[in-house]
Amino acid sequence: MKLSLLAALAMGLVAAPAIAADSVGAGILKSQCISCHAIVKPDNTSLDRLWERKGPDLYYAGSKFNRPWLEKWLQNPVRIRPAGELYTKHIKGGDKEDVVDESTMASHMKLSKADAEAAAEALMALTGPADLLSKGAFKGEKVSMSMGAMFFNKLRGCAACHQAKPGTGGSSGPELYTAGERLQPDYIYSYIKNPQAIDPHIWMPTLNLAEPDLQRLTGYILQLSASEGK
Amino acid sequence: MKMNFGQRVPAFLQAGLLVASSFVFSGPASADEPYTQGALRNYNTYCVQCHGVNRNGRGINSRDMSVQPRDHSDAKGMGDIPNEEIFHVIKDGGLAVNKSVLMPAWGNVMNDEEIKELVAYLRFVCNCGSGK
Known part of the structure; x- marks a missing residue:
């Protein structure tokens, strides 16, 4: 009892x-x-x-x-x-x-x-x-960090507004060195694809990125958490 | 010239409040006020992050940028660029005119009318005529 x-x-x-x-x-x-x-x-x-x-x-x-x-x-x-x-x-x-x-x-x-x-x-x-994100859009493939960094910093200019390492990069956007820990992959993908569709009038440009770019940048940002943010 | 421009900046930064209350104006541009409040608001939302509160290309993001943003207060530099090119750069980005990728395309964020109004606002900021 x-x-x-x-x-x-x-x-x-x-x-x-x-x-x-x-x-x-x-x-x-x-x-x-x-x-x-x-x-x-x-x-x-x-x-x-x-x-x-x-x-x-x-x-x-x-x-x-x-x-x-x-x-x-x-x-x-x-x-x-x-x-x-x-x-x-x-x-x-x-x-x-x-x-x-x-x-x-x-x-x-x-x-x-x-x-x-x-x-x-x-x-x-x-x-x-329900239609906020492209669910399942991120394919989860591993990205070369050097290739990702080249696109993030030079070819697509993300670093102008975002920091991939503490203290380096722009300041008008959220830091991304903890983004992988913080954010869901499909959210990152969907936001990069069309920020205004999620956050109307937000000050991040919509760059019309091609699918490989979206996959690469999402993967890179997710991996940043593990490699750069600690 | 620059000093004088700097002193005008706080009015810009009050994001239309000060300007709107003194001009009581929100319609299309006129001779009295050669830009719209919408253009001012758009500049303060999208452009200031790189081009700066003083419109001098020294925005909060500019410190680590490999190519420095254009100084919109530079009458000579801005005066050399035709309106059509300014419109094109804002809408389609720096790469569209063989300039830096760091200037993104804003054509998905602002429509053509808003971009035209922004061009007029830039002419006011540079105090450099119509660019024709």
Whole structure:
């Protein structure tokens, strides 16, 4: 009897977080995230709205992020966009080139382990519109890092705005040395293919890249995490 | 000249708020205001990342770029480029005119009308005439 009671209790304890996490996580999103992030697809997708929003949209977070990364990052947020969002609001003229105006940059809130796990679970449930991504588009082939770097840096110019290594490259786009850990492969592929289709009016150009380029750059960015970011 | 231009920049950067409130204008370009608020907003969204808050080619991304972005405040350099070529470069990218790949094509982000308005805005920034 005692044992079965303990077992039942144990089962209850195991099951409880899963049930509670749903509501706790959704509650965290509603109470702490929506002042800066859209968790429902906004009706207004104008350029003005892009200027007004305080953080990236999260209504498709479940199609964008990897859950382990979310859980880790929410407990210890590290800046992803060197010049913030929207970068124009956070830069100023410098002695040589423009610099980040640190006085305008706010730190992202930190969550406890339990809250981060609950929020991550709720975020992963937000998959966005069914046609948002080209699902299964990335073929998963390994890419030569030297070839990938040549395309990323020179031939397609990605490094103008993105950092493939900490501190090297552009600052108006998110750093990509943790992108493989952070982002799902099909999201990377789809975003490179047509950024505005996912994030209307975003300041990344749509380059009409051919399929081999999309595969190569997606693979390279995924592999960066393992090779460059540690 | 450059100093004077630099002092005008904060007005640009207020992204139309200051300009719009003083001109109360959002329609097509006129002699009083030779560019549209849409062009200003587009410049501040897409161009500033490389061409800079001072429009001098020293944007936040320019530090590590192998080819430096064009200085839009350079009346001579900009004055040598016809409007058609500026339009072509914005729409189709640097490679389309044998220039750097680092200038991407914006034709999928801005339509032809918006790009035309941006060309007019660039003429205002460089203070270098029509380029004809």
